[in-house]
Amino acid sequence: MSILTREFYLCPDVVQVAMDLLGKHLVTRMDGIITSGIICETEAYAGVSDRASHAYGGRRTARTEVMYAIGGTAYVYLCYGVHSLFNIVTNEADIPHAVLIRGIMPAEGQAHMLRRSGKERITKDSGVGPGKVSKLLGIHYSHSGLDLAVLSDKMDTPGIWLEDRDIHINRKNILMLPRVGVDYAGEDALLPYRFKIG
DNA sequence: CGGCCGATCCACT
DNA sequence: GTGGATCGGCCGA
Numbered sequence: 001m002s003i004l005t006r007e008f009y010l011c012p013d014v015v016q017v018a019m020d021l022l023g024k025h026l027v028t029r030m031d032g033i034i035t036s037g038i039i040c041e042t043e044a045y046a047g048v049s050d051r052a053s054h055a056y057g058g059r060r061t062a063r064t065e066v067m068y069a070i071g072g073t074a075y076v077y078l079c080y081g082v083h084s085l086f087n088i089v090t091n092e093a094d095i096p097h098a099v100l101i102r103g104i105m106p107a108e109g110q111a112h113m114l115r116r117s118g119k120e121r122i123t124k125d126s127g128v129g130p131g132k133v134s135k136l137l138g139i140h141y142s143h144s145g146l147d148l149a150v151l152s153d154k155m156d157t158p159g160i161w162l163e164d165r166d167i168h169i170n171r172k173n174i175l176m177l178p179r180v181g182v183d184y185a186g187e188d189a190l191l192p193y194r195f196k197i198g
Numbered sequence: 199c200g201g202c203c204g205a206t207c208c209a210c211t
Numbered sequence: 212g213t214g215g216a217t218c219g220g221c222c223g224a
Contacts, residue, residue: 043205052205063220080206081217087205100205131206141219181205 004162006149009071009090014097017090018044019174019195023167026104029159030138035112037104037127037136038167041196043179045087045098052185052193055096067096072149074160076134076141083131084141088148088162102180103128103196106136113137173198 004024011017019042027036045053054064054077066075067089075087075098087098104127106113113136114122127136134140139160148161176192183189 045205054205061221077205078217078219080204081219083206085205102205129207135207179205184204 001163001165003151004072004149004164006070006072008162009088009149010092011071012091012095014044014046014090014099015193017088017097018042018099018193019169019171021088021099021101021162022174022195022197023169025107025163025165026101026133026137027108027161027163028137028139029155032155033109033112033138035109035137036107036163037133038107039101039103040105041101041103041128041194043100043102043195044193045100046193047091047095047097050185050191051188052179052182052191053096053098055098064096066145067098068094069145071097072147074143074146074148076139076144078141079131084134084139084143085130086134086137086139086160100130101133102130102194104133104136169197 021039021042024039025036026039048058055067070093071090073089075089076084079085087100089098091097106122106127110122117135146160151159175196175198177194179194
């Protein structure tokens with residue numbers, strides 16, 4: 001087991017990072033409660049040239065400013081007024097690449113996940129859907145800007161990080177698909193920037 | 199300041 | 212398959 005370090009997130013190829021994240025554990029510590037899931041679906045957002053990205057054209061707003069932070073920073077935003085969507089900023093500072101985490105397979109703390117989601121059982125798709133990822137793991141848009149590579153040692157502060165627990169996903173088992181919900185992006189909506197374990 | 203709308207989810211038909 | 216929920220962010224006036 002090893003915690004993913006800054007080096008992992010600094011990779012200049014956001015598409016590569018999106019694929020490498022499959023099989024990694026996404027772990028949160030909220031109010032001292034640890035929950036985690038194995039990442040099974042991601043989407044890459046390729047910065048200023050990507051019409052689907054919030055940073056397209058170099059746009060900077062109060063919300064998206066964190067996308068310009070150094071790789072390994074959390075970018076979480078509110079979608080449809082209801083869902084917090086969790087992204088991992090990648091690449092060096094001022095290059096606003098990000099990977100949206102679209103799905104996890106619940107691992108540790110499943111009882112807490114059930115409580116957070118109001119469901120009775122964990123099923124195969126309990127953690128599939130970007131809103132559901134955050135719901136299960138207790139991630140809120142107020143956590144935007146958290147550093148995923150340098151953890152606070154205070155148990156009572158929110159913590160989000162990733163772990164490599166030696167799960168290797170063979171490239172042949174990665175499905176490459178168009179991204180979801182980005183029809184407004186014109187030709188970029190067709191890019192195969194969505195990755196899931198097949 | 200007002201109005202529109204979204205990198206979604208779920209209940210309901 | 213469809214539509215409502217729900218509200219912060221973004222843009223135009």
